[in-house]
Amino acid sequence: MSSYQEATARQRIAGMLDEGSFMEFLPPQQRVVSPHLHQLDAPVSFDDGVVVGKGRIQGRQVFIAAQEGGFMGGAVGEVHGAKLVGMLRRAVDESADAVLLLLETGGVRLHEANAGLIAVSEVMRAVLDTRAAGIPVIALVGGSNGCFGGMGIVARCTNGIVISEESRLAMSGPEVIETAGGVEEFDARDRALVWRVTGGKHRYLIGDAQDIVTDDVNAFRDAALRLADAARCSGNGSGSGTELTLEALEAEQRMLGSRLERFGGCEDPLEIWASLGIDEPQAVPLLEIDAFRELADGHREGAAS
Amino acid sequence: MNWQQVADALFPQGHRIVERDCFLSGEAQVGGQTVTVIGTTGHTPIGVEIALAQASAILDTVRRHPGRAIVILVDTEGQRLRRRDEMLGINSYMAHLGKCVELARRRGHRIVGLVYDQALSGGFITSGLIADACYALPEATIRVMGLPAMARITKVPLERLEELAQDNPVFAPGAENYLRMGGVAGIWHENLAAALEDALAQAGPQDRRAELGLERGGRKLAFAVAQAVRTGSDVQAA
Numbered sequence: 001m002s003s004y005q006e007a008t009a010r011q012r013i014a015g016m017l018d019e020g021s022f023m024e025f026l027p028p029q030q031r032v033v034s035p036h037l038h039q040l041d042a043p044v045s046f047d048d049g050v051v052v053g054k055g056r057i058q059g060r061q062v063f064i065a066a067q068e069g070g071f072m073g074g075a076v077g078e079v080h081g082a083k084l085v086g087m088l089r090r091a092v093d094e095s096a097d098a099v100l101l102l103l104e105t106g107g108v109r110l111h112e113a114n115a116g117l118i119a120v121s122e123v124m125r126a127v128l129d130t131r132a133a134g135i136p137v138i139a140l141v142g143g144s145n146g147c148f149g150g151m152g153i154v155a156r157c158t159n160g161i162v163i164s165e166e167s168r169l170a171m172s173g174p175e176v177i178e179t180a181g182g183v184e185e186f187d188a189r190d191r192a193l194v195w196r197v198t199g200g201k202h203r204y205l206i207g208d209a210q211d212i213v214t215d216d217v218n219a220f221r222d223a224a225l226r227l228a229d230a231a232r233c234s235g236n237g238s239g240s241g242t243e244l245t246l247e248a249l250e251a252e253q254r255m256l257g258s259r260l261e262r263f264g265g266c267e268d269p270l271e272i273w274a275s276l277g278i279d280e281p282q283a284v285p286l287l288e289i290d291a292f293r294e295l296a297d298g299h300r301e302g303a304a305s
Numbered sequence: 306m307n308w309q310q311v312a313d314a315l316f317p318q319g320h321r322i323v324e325r326d327c328f329l330s331g332e333a334q335v336g337g338q339t340v341t342v343i344g345t346t347g348h349t350p351i352g353v354e355i356a357l358a359q360a361s362a363i364l365d366t367v368r369r370h371p372g373r374a375i376v377i378l379v380d381t382e383g384q385r386l387r388r389r390d391e392m393l394g395i396n397s398y399m400a401h402l403g404k405c406v407e408l409a410r411r412r413g414h415r416i417v418g419l420v421y422d423q424a425l426s427g428g429f430i431t432s433g434l435i436a437d438a439c440y441a442l443p444e445a446t447i448r449v450m451g452l453p454a455m456a457r458i459t460k461v462p463l464e465r466l467e468e469l470a471q472d473n474p475v476f477a478p479g480a481e482n483y484l485r486m487g488g489v490a491g492i493w494h495e496n497l498a499a500a501l502e503d504a505l506a507q508a509g510p511q512d513r514r515a516e517l518g519l520e521r522g523g524r525k526l527a528f529a530v531a532q533a534v535r536t537g538s539d540v541q542a543a
Contacts, residue, residue, distance in 0.1 A: 001342050005324070005359055017383050020446065021527075024532055025534045025537065026534050030539065032533075032540050033528060035525065035526055036475050039464075039469075039473070039475075040459075040461055040469075052534060067539060072500055078526055078527050078530075079526055079527075079530050080532035081527070082515065082527040082528070082529075082531040083530060083531075083534050083536075085515070085527075086531035086534025087534055088534075089531065089535045089536045090534060090536075090537075093535065108426070108449055108450075110449060110450060110455050110458055110459045111459055112475055113448070113449040113450070113455070113475055113476050114447070114448075114449065114474070114475050114477075114482055114483060114488070115475055115486055115524055115527070116449070117426065117429070117430070117432070117449050117488070118483070118486055118487065118488040118514060118524070118527075119436075119527065120367075120430060121429075121430050121434035121488070121514075122309055122514060122515060122527070124403060124430065124514070125433070125435070125512045127405070128403075128404070128407045129512075131312065133391060149426075149427070150426070150427060150430050152396035153399050153400045153427065153430060154400075155396070155400075155402065156396055156397045156401075157403060157404060165500070169397045170332065170391045170394075170396060170398070171384055171391060171396040171399070171427055172384060172386050172427075172515075173458075174393060175454075175457060175458065175479070176386060176454050176458065177388060177391070179454045180386040180454060180455060181386055181387065183334070183345060185387065186387075186388040186391075194436070197388060197391050197392045198391060199332055203393075203394070205466065206393075208394045215463030225446065231530060236447055244365070244407060244408045244410060244411065244413075245408075246367060246412075249360075249401070249404060249405055249408055250362060251363060252401050252404075253357070253360060253361060253401070253405075256353075256357055256397065256398055257357060259393060259394070260354065260357065260393065260497040262354075263392075263393060264389075264393065267389075268392075272392070278517070282518070297391065297425060
């Protein structure tokens with residue numbers, strides 16, 4: 001076992017790829033740093049909080065990016081976003097077998113507000129361009145900062161998400177919602193509530209994550225490869241299997257519409273889990289991952305990508 | 306301008322746009338062609354329902370009117386900040402909307418966005434910013450987050466952020482800054498109908514925003530860094 005959550009971005013990549021196969025693009029030695037942080041007297045990082053490159057996993061040529069949660073929460077600034085876009089474009093140029101996005105991020109880097117917002121939008125479009133080129137893009141969400149903001153949208157633009165029960169996937173962070181709507185709307189200090197609303201188990205149960213794994217680098221890697229291979233093989237002759245199709249988006253429209261009808265009146269995820277047919281929803285947070293999967297797989301919503 | 310005034314100015318040849326709970330949808334005539342119009346009004350927050358309604362209108366256009374251009378009218382205070390929306394997976398609803406627009410683009414629909422009042426964050430990423438090109442009216446405001454929340458997250462004092470929001474291009478909410486950074490393709494000062502017709506004629510599937518940001522001097526590193534990563538070369542100074 002090697003904890004994914006406790007590893008740094010570089011350690012995660014090293015643990016994913018075949019030994020010695022990683023080639024980093026624009027490594028920190030080149031010292032390309034954010035042009036905006038100095039005006040807020042904020043520190044810079046020589047990789048701007050994201051590591052991008054390519055390597056091999058079990059014979060596959062894999063392009064990979066890992067956001068470093070330890071630098072500004074993994075948030076996306078101008079340089080950080082451009083590195084992700086450049087890697088995705090290069091994956092298309094070099095016909096990668098798969099792209100893995102190791103996301104740990106609060107979304108737009110607020111210190112670079114406007115530039116960060118456009119950057120996230122560019123990443124989103126580049127992910128979809130990569131899928132259209134027939135290359136599966138898989139998101140891995142296992143860091144302690146979770147995956148939030150615009151990057152929570154980007155994660156759901158990939159072919160599939162692997163999440164751990166410890167990690168979280170959402171859009172607006174609880175602190176932002178509490179600041180806007182008050183503590184009665186969302187108490188950001190209620191850890192159990194925050195976890196029920198945004199945590200890996202809930203995302204897996206409602207179908208927003210396609211796989212859930214234990215907090216282990218190898219488990220993340222194996223699950224991501226399974227999703228990538230499944231995406232590539234799902235083509236029906238008319239498409240590559242990784243690209244968007246009208247049929248898949250119509251199915252997603254129905255899935256999201258049905259979710260709203262069934263669960264739109266619920267106050268707490270516990271009620272959703274009960275509606276899914278789970279007899280003791282309050283026991284869900286306590287279950288070990290294998291027991292959880294066994295329970296969840298009989299009840300969870302189909303996970304469209 | 307309210308949305309009716311904007312619609313009348315954009316579509317002098319006629320339009321049938323209806324508003325329902327701040328969601329705009331319908332058809333209009335541009336240069337003798339019928340276009341689909343979707344959008345929002347009243348600065349409405351984008352929650353799961355309105356994101357799904359917009360996606361439905363896009364899918365309907367793709368299914369029933371192959372190739373028909375799509376115009377997205379943007380006025381939103383951003384994603385809805387509610388625990389319920391997060392519980393239901395609002396990021397999935399917004400991603401779905403973005404993917405529907407992308408599907409339309411892939412199938413040859415031209416897509417133009419217009420910020421006619423206000424745009425913010427997640428509500429903008431899956432509307433104007435996912436179009437082939439996004440334009441703005443001169444008085445439009447575009448921003449990432451309200452300053453009090455931003456101060457809480459960044460730990461930068463509110464007074465300092467308020468100061469920066471006056472004129473710093475990275476923080477100030479004006480459309481002009483987004484123009485310089487390439488996020489907005491152009492600002493329409495007059496003759497909106499002609500501007501829209503031109504925009505639809507020029508719209509294309511390539512994302513050229515980083516190049517525009519470089520040409521206009523508002524984002525000097527984005528294009529150079531992406532190119533350096535893509536080609537394995539050094540970053541070329543702007």
